Amino acid sequence: MAGVMAPHREDLTGPSAAWLAEAGRTLPRYTSYPTALAFEPADGEVETREWLSAITPDQALSVYVHVPFCRRLCWYCGCHTSVFHEYDRVGSYFDTLKREVDIWADHLPAHAGTQHLHFGGGSPNALLPEHFAELLELLKRRFAVRPDAEVAAELDPGLLTHEFVHAAAAAGVTRVSLGVQTFDPEVQGKVNRTQPFAHVAGVVDQLRAAGIQALSFDLMYGLPGQTPENVAESARQAVTLSPDRIAVFGYAHVPWMKKHQRMIRDEDLADARGRWAQAEAADATLVEAGYVRIGLDHYAKPDDPLTIATAEGRLRRNFQGYTDDPAPVLIPVGPSSIGSLGPGFVQNAVFTNLWGQAVAEGRLPAARRLPITSEDRLRAAVIERLMCDLHVDVGALCLAHGWPVETLDGSFDDLARLHVLGLCEVVDRTLRIPEAARRLMRTVAACFDARLQAAEKRHATAV
Numbered sequence: 001m002a003g004v005m006a007p008h009r010e011d012l013t014g015p016s017a018a019w020l021a022e023a024g025r026t027l028p029r030y031t032s033y034p035t036a037l038a039f040e041p042a043d044g045e046v047e048t049r050e051w052l053s054a055i056t057p058d059q060a061l062s063v064y065v066h067v068p069f070c071r072r073l074c075w076y077c078g079c080h081t082s083v084f085h086e087y088d089r090v091g092s093y094f095d096t097l098k099r100e101v102d103i104w105a106d107h108l109p110a111h112a113g114t115q116h117l118h119f120g121g122g123s124p125n126a127l128l129p130e131h132f133a134e135l136l137e138l139l140k141r142r143f144a145v146r147p148d149a150e151v152a153a154e155l156d157p158g159l160l161t162h163e164f165v166h167a168a169a170a171a172g173v174t175r176v177s178l179g180v181q182t183f184d185p186e187v188q189g190k191v192n193r194t195q196p197f198a199h200v201a202g203v204v205d206q207l208r209a210a211g212i213q214a215l216s217f218d219l220m221y222g223l224p225g226q227t228p229e230n231v232a233e234s235a236r237q238a239v240t241l242s243p244d245r246i247a248v249f250g251y252a253h254v255p256w257m258k259k260h261q262r263m264i265r266d267e268d269l270a271d272a273r274g275r276w277a278q279a280e281a282a283d284a285t286l287v288e289a290g291y292v293r294i295g296l297d298h299y300a301k302p303d304d305p306l307t308i309a310t311a312e313g314r315l316r317r318n319f320q321g322y323t324d325d326p327a328p329v330l331i332p333v334g335p336s337s338i339g340s341l342g343p344g345f346v347q348n349a350v351f352t353n354l355w356g357q358a359v360a361e362g363r364l365p366a367a368r369r370l371p372i373t374s375e376d377r378l379r380a381a382v383i384e385r386l387m388c389d390l391h392v393d394v395g396a397l398c399l400a401h402g403w404p405v406e407t408l409d410g411s412f413d414d415l416a417r418l419h420v421l422g423l424c425e426v427v428d429r430t431l432r433i434p435e436a437a438r439r440l441m442r443t444v445a446a447c448f449d450a451r452l453q454a455a456e457k458r459h460a461t462a463v
């Protein structure tokens with residue numbers, strides 16, 4: 001334990017060279033701890049079945065459904081998706097998905113119903129409207145989706161049709177998140193994603209007219225050709241459409257993993273200082289417009305459930321990002337989807353053919369898994385509170401998890417270095433990330449990651 005340290009004053013003059021060096025480190029996003037890189041091959045499905053049987057009747061479920069298809073390939077895309085030209089491929093995927101829903105549901109013991117259903121991708125609106133509606137009806141029935149559940153879908157505004165909007169609203173979608181990224185036509189041109197402001201505005205009107213009021217936007221910084229000015233302008237334009245939530249993601253450039261990112265020229269990308277300035281520009285615009293900062297990269301209106309959850313210390317972070325969903329169990333549907341089943345994490349086969357083969361044989365398609373130790377749970381809790389609240393009482397969490405108060409003292413050697421840099425204030429076993437260092441919260445969280453070294457090379461930069 002590092003002992004008592006005086007809190008460090010925030011550096012309000014902008015990032016120092018030392019901060020920028022930290023921003024350039026490659027770190028996990030900590031949507032889970034341990035991260036998916038630690039998962040190991042699953043040996044058959046027996047363990048997954050056992051883990052499912054540990055669900056108790058009082059436990060509510062979340063369900064994540066992955067739709068890995070898009071009409072277009074955006075050069076920056078880091079998602080697990082592919083472009084389809086003929087619907088046949090999507091149609092047979094839809095058939096397999098329905099079988100998979102039945103397989104998971106058949107293995108579920110009694111539970112308290114599903115309170116959060118999330119369609120991600122890819123673009124779930126790659127499905128035909130009638131297929132999407134049929135899938136949602138099946139999920140409702142087989143996973144006992146509660147009447148008050150949040151049913152969220154990530155949709156590509158570029159291929160969103162009237163028919164899809166109406167089918168989604170009628171089937172019970174309550175929240176839509178739209179990939180906006182940037183409104184700048186030149187930047188859009190550099191990433192193969194033409195999407196005029198007027199089109200997105202029209203989509204927003206359609207969604208609201210159909211009764212889907214809860215809207216989230218994804219914006220990005222760090223894309224080729226982006227500057228603080230055009231990032232701020234896109235944020236200003238986004239605000240005029242009044243979404244409840246806005247996420248501002250830093251472009252993760254990993255061309256060694258995502259080959260199409262090679263279409264993006266290195267010389268068009270900003271350096272660490274430029275990325276920081278872009279993130280600041282979006283932040284200043286959104287805060288000025290009345291949005292409240294949520295965690296690392298989200299903003300929400302003051303009366304949004306995420307803002308209220310943050311104020312009450314109930315904000316959570318899971319594979320879908322920030323959420324107020326406290327459900328302890330997440331069922332993964334679709335290839336590459338990650339689930340959380342109490343005793344451990346599971347990930348479905350990433351390749352659609354292997355996933356499809358498992359489903360065709362009537363097997364649960366989980367291909368990787370990781371049993372979670374009680375020390376993992378403690379570290380996960382510390383990392384989650386840091387990523388959500390920017391402060392944590394490490395000693396209190398150790399005790400709450402049944403561990404001696406000094407269990408994580410080894411992390412405080414690393415933290416002492418960050419304390420000197422002004423990235424965190426350490427007093428006894430509590431730590432706080434100053435507002436000015438919010439963007440570097442992953443660097444602070446990484447001090448509690450016991451599995452970091454092997455994984456560090458695979459991630460994108462922290463800012």
Ligand SMILES: C[S@@+](CC[C@H](N)C(=O)[O-])C[C@H]1O[C@@H](n2cnc3c(N)ncnc32)[C@H](O)[C@@H]1O
Binds near residue numbers: 156177250251252253
């Ligand atoms: C599944 S997509 C959203 C829905 C839809 N496919 C679309 O693009 O409109 C999820 C979001 O991830 C973000 N994203 C994609 N690739 C990224 C990358 N390489 N780095 C950071 N964020 C990325 C984008 O903001 C995107 O909107």
Ligand code: SF4
Binds near residue numbers: 179
């Ligand atoms: S950003 Fe969205 S629409 Fe573009 S390729 Fe990725 S998942 Fe598809």
